[in-house]
Amino acid sequence: MPDCPLKHIAFIMDGNGRWAKKRHLPRELGHKAGAEVFDKIVNYCYDIGISAVTVYAFSTENWKRPQKEIDAIFNLFSYYIDHYVEKMRNKKVRFVFIGDRTPFSDSLKKRMSDIEKATEPNSQMILFVGINYGGRNEICHAVNELIAQGKTNITEEDISNNVYTHVYSDPDLIVRTGGEYRLSNFLIWQSAYSELYFTDTLWPDMTGADVDLAIEEFKKRDRRYGGV
Ligand code: IPE
Ligand code: IPE
Ligand code: MG
Numbered sequence: 001m002p003d004c005p006l007k008h009i010a011f012i013m014d015g016n017g018r019w020a021k022k023r024h025l026p027r028e029l030g031h032k033a034g035a036e037v038f039d040k041i042v043n044y045c046y047d048i049g050i051s052a053v054t055v056y057a058f059s060t061e062n063w064k065r066p067q068k069e070i071d072a073i074f075n076l077f078s079y080y081i082d083h084y085v086e087k088m089r090n091k092k093v094r095f096v097f098i099g100d101r102t103p104f105s106d107s108l109k110k111r112m113s114d115i116e117k118a119t120e121p122n123s124q125m126i127l128f129v130g131i132n133y134g135g136r137n138e139i140c141h142a143v144n145e146l147i148a149q150g151k152t153n154i155t156e157e158d159i160s161n162n163v164y165t166h167v168y169s170d171p172d173l174i175v176r177t178g179g180e181y182r183l184s185n186f187l188i189w190q191s192a193y194s195e196l197y198f199t200d201t202l203w204p205d206m207t208g209a210d211v212d213l214a215i216e217e218f219k220k221r222d223r224r225y226g227g228v
Pocket of ligand 2: 012013014015056057058059061062180182184
């Protein structure tokens with residue numbers, strides 16, 4: 001495995017709708033193209049030796065979209081979680097779904113937790129998939145867990161230990177495609193000291209070479225963490 005300058009990379013996979021619009025296609029086909037690129041990019045990160053990848057697939061705010069689009073995204077998600085896990089079987093990738101599963105059907109919840117349990121021993125790479133994920137929702141969830149445990153003086157460490165990604169360190173680099181310069185409620189706790197990289201490339205156009213560009217930029221950053 002090659003030496004990699006970072007451990008954890010996160011992607012805000014934005015621009016599927018505009019990619020489709022440019023081609024006079026329905027937005028749903030943009031999401032389909034985006035799902036295919038997700039596969040390529042995760043495998044690229046794996047090949048270059050990144051240990052953790054987090055992707056933002058559906059936010060707690062994305063329920064505002066037309067039902068037809070929401071259904072298309074969840075159909076893709078449902079298809080991918082089985083086929084993709086099967087495809088990655090030999091790669092020793094651990095899957096962790098991050099986000100609020102409350103609105104999901106019991107059968108989807110079960111499939112998600114079965115995948116997590118089955119892949120838990122895998123240690124080559126960890127893949128966090130944000131589905132109905134929102135950073136504010138996550139912090140509230142963590143605080144409620146702590147209250148349920150009877151904690152009173154909640155520390156930063158307590159919150160870090162109770163966010164959905166608690167099994168791995170915070171992302172070193174967050175990449176947002178699609179030309180918007182914001183986090184849109186993604187990893188707002190974990191991103192305190194992440195490096196941010198924005199590209200105009202629309203997610204379905206993303207390639208390994210674009211990942212390399214982001215990593216090259218990351219290598220130039222001086223991470224001081226408040227020090228000198
Ligand atoms: C990102 O692409 C995928 C999701 C938010 C589900 P968009 O669908 O937001 O694409 P644009 O931003 O409209 O182009
Ligand atoms: C962020 O993209 C959410 C995902 C990529 C899943 P959005 O397209 O929803 O974000 P905004 O609306 O531009 O902030
Ligand atoms: Mg968008």
